[in-house]
Amino acid sequence: VPAPEHERPAGDDKSAMKRREGTINTASARLGVKSCRDLFIAAALHLTLFDGRERFSRNEWVGRAKEAKSWKTDYSVQMATTISRLMNSGFVNEVAKDEYAVPDDQLQQHEARLGD
Numbered sequence: 001v002p003a004p005e006h007e008r009p010a011g012d013d014k015s016a017m018k019r020r021e022g023t024i025n026t027a028s029a030r031l032g033v034k035s036c037r038d039l040f041i042a043a044a045l046h047l048t049l050f051d052g053r054e055r056f057s058r059n060e061w062v063g064r065a066k067e068a069k070s071w072k073t074d075y076s077v078q079m080a081t082t083i084s085r086l087m088n089s090g091f092v093n094e095v096a097k098d099e100y101a102v103p104d105d106q107l108q109q110h111e112a113r114l115g116d
Helices: 024-031 036-050 058-067 073-077 079-088 104-114
Strands: 093-096 099-101
Touching: 024 036, 024 058, 024 104, 036 058, 036 073, 036 079, 036 104, 058 079, 058 099, 073 079
Parallel strands: none
Antiparallel strands: 093 099
16 A cells, blocks of 8 residues: 555655666667767766666766766866756756756656667
8 A cells, every 4th residue: 555645755756667777878878879968868867767866966967977988078168058958948957056857757758768
């Protein structure tokens, strides 16, 4: 019997999502990463869907992107613009200062691209 709504931990719905296995390189390959923007999308999805994180800091997001084989040093100068554009497009929300979350509609939209 599920716990009553008020007794469930915050974000219980996302914790019910199937947790994926693989590295940032797995996510990048499945998403066909070809740009800084693509890589930051892959990094955010990896933190959320593979690590089960509902929220992540800017440092964690950038760190995850830098772990990818597809990271290029040129991306360092594009990071701030890329993050701003991803926020403006609605792909990611800034839920606190330098703390981000991928909205459910974006997760659902990208999950099929990740496959199993």
